[in-house]
Amino acid sequence: METEGKISLSDPRSASFVSSERDEVCPFDPSQDLVRMREGDELPRLRVSHPVHGDTEVVVVTKYGDVRAAFAEKNLVTGNGVDPALPRTLYNHPGFLPVYSGPEHVRLRRMLTGSFTVREVGNLRPAIEKIVAEHLDAMAEHGPGTDLVEVFALPIPSWVICELLGVPYETRSMFQRCSQVIMDGSAGTDQLVAASAELNAVMADIVDRNRSAPGDGILGRLIQRHGTDLSDDELIGFGTTLLVGGHETTATMLALSVLALLRNPRQLAAFRDDSSVTETAVEELLRYLSIPAPLLRTAVEDVEIRGKTIAAGEYVLLSPLTANRDPEFVPDRPDVLDIRRRPAAQLSFGFGVHQCLGQQLARLELKTALPALFRRFPTLRIAPGADIRFRRESTVYGVEALPVSW
Numbered sequence: 328m329e330t331e332g333k334i335s336l337s338d339p340r341s342a343s344f345v346s347s348e349r350d351e352v353c354p355f356d357p358s359q360d361l362v363r364m365r366e367g368d369e370l371p372r373l374r375v376s377h378p379v380h381g382d383t384e385v386v387v388v389t390k391y392g393d394v395r396a397a398f399a400e401k402n403l404v405t406g407n408g409v410d411p412a413l414p415r416t417l418y419n420h421p422g423f424l425p426v427y428s429g430p431e432h433v434r435l436r437r438m439l440t441g442s443f444t445v446r447e448v449g450n451l452r453p454a455i456e457k458i459v460a461e462h463l464d465a466m467a468e469h470g471p472g473t474d475l476v477e478v479f480a481l482p483i484p485s486w487v488i489c490e491l492l493g494v495p496y497e498t499r500s501m502f503q504r505c506s507q508v509i510m511d512g513s514a515g516t517d518q519l520v521a522a523s524a525e526l527n528a529v530m531a532d533i534v535d536r537n538r539s540a541p542g543d544g545i546l547g548r549l550i551q552r553h554g555t556d557l558s559d560d561e562l563i564g565f566g567t568t569l570l571v572g573g574h575e576t577t578a579t580m581l582a583l584s585v586l587a588l589l590r591n592p593r594q595l596a597a598f599r600d601d602s603s604v605t606e607t608a609v610e611e612l613l614r615y616l617s618i619p620a621p622l623l624r625t626a627v628e629d630v631e632i633r634g635k636t637i638a639a640g641e642y643v644l645l646s647p648l649t650a651n652r653d654p655e656f657v658p659d660r661p662d663v664l665d666i667r668r669r670p671a672a673q674l675s676f677g678f679g680v681h682q683c684l685g686q687q688l689a690r691l692e693l694k695t696a697l698p699a700l701f702r703r704f705p706t707l708r709i710a711p712g713a714d715i716r717f718r719r720e721s722t723v724y725g726v727e728a729l730p731v732s733w
């Protein structure tokens with residue numbers, strides 16, 4: 328493979344902008360193509376297909392220091408607000424935070440940050456413990472052979488985000504289905520528009536009800552505090568962004584963490600038997616698994632990275648996966664899962680002004696659910712004969728299903 332100029336991954340059809348490009352042998356590791364890019368001194372350019380921008384050339388940034396610097400670079404932006412010329416999908420909707428930059432992003436994000444502080448999120452702990460316990464009971468009832476994604480990993484964050492937002496949990500099968508389409512990097516524009524419209528219609532009803540009688544979820548509180556500053560469209564966008572971003576990501580991370588621990592029995596034993604490692608283990612799992620697909624930015628001015636110029640107008644892809652596994656960032660065996668590793672500033676939640684708003688919530692859910700699962704089912708294992716399929720084309724890398732026994 329070339330390391331400069333235009334390059335393509337082995338199968339150009341898989342070079343969707345989200346394609347996580349994992350290794351053929353170890354499904355948690357970056358592909359050899361990506362590792363070679365990181366080892367080279369160039370900033371390779373690649374043709375990818377993007378759900379909003381179509382067939383596009385991107386500059387790929389893979390080294391830890393470069394990715395972090397690019398996240399912090401004010402002239403590399405996520406978007407310039409909603410573009411009426413582009414199809415109306417979640418990715419191009421008022422209130423979808425990543426579409427904004429500068430003061431407009433600050434104005435909107437500020438309205439939400441108060442609901443996601445460590446303290447505010449910490450208040451949810453008893454509710455999360457209860458919902459985890461209930462789902463462990465449900466798993467026991469289903470019995471061995473059950474799909475951990477369906478009975479545990481997906482319902483827990485779905486329930487939590489519904490509670491937090493003030494969205495009826497009965498809508499879950501609709502929003503889980505729509506979210507999967509929205510996060511599927513290979514979905515066509517028509518599918519994205521249809522899934523976003525279905526989600527918006529339900530959210531519009533919920534916003535309407537909260538306008539008439541504000542509930543005690545985030546949407547109700549937003550209306551009470553900022554109701555006159557926010558349009559209904561912005562509230563709908565806030566609601567759908569948090570609903571989609573708040574469940575699928577954490578669900579994916581829960582299931583993939585279980586799989587990674589099951590495939591590393593010594594690490595699993597340490598995790599199960601020593602509750603003092605939970606904190607570092609979750610941080611290490613976030614680093615090691617690095618579930619977000621590469622994140623897109625656009626240069627609004629010429630920008631220098633590693634002494635190379637990225638011209639105004641060029642697209643840039645930032646890879647948290649290769650960054651988090653970079654030996655310059657983690658000198659000691661970066662490709663090994665070590666749950667006692669001293670946490671460093673891993674990039675799975677991004678960095679800079681768009682850094683994940685829900686990261687404290689995601690951490691709390693992982694720290695609550697994972698130890699409880701292995702305590703309740705100490706002999707948990709992958710069900711015999713299970714065929715584990717990975718979602719390679721999703722904006723978060725994970726498994727389709729995880730059949731388990733005990």
Ligand code: HEM
Pocket residue numbers: 405424425426436488568569572573574576577580618619622623674675676677678680681682683684685686688689
């Ligand atoms: C393990 C779980 C999660 C992972 C790995 C994750 C990852 C990320 C990443 C990488 C970004 C930055 C995107 C960029 O820079 O372009 C982000 C942004 C965001 N995340 Fe998360 N996330 C997770 C959970 C959550 C949860 C639970 C919520 C909500 C309750 C959430 C809401 C958001 C929002 C609203 C943004 C946009 C922030 C902005 O643009 O200002 N995420 N997330």
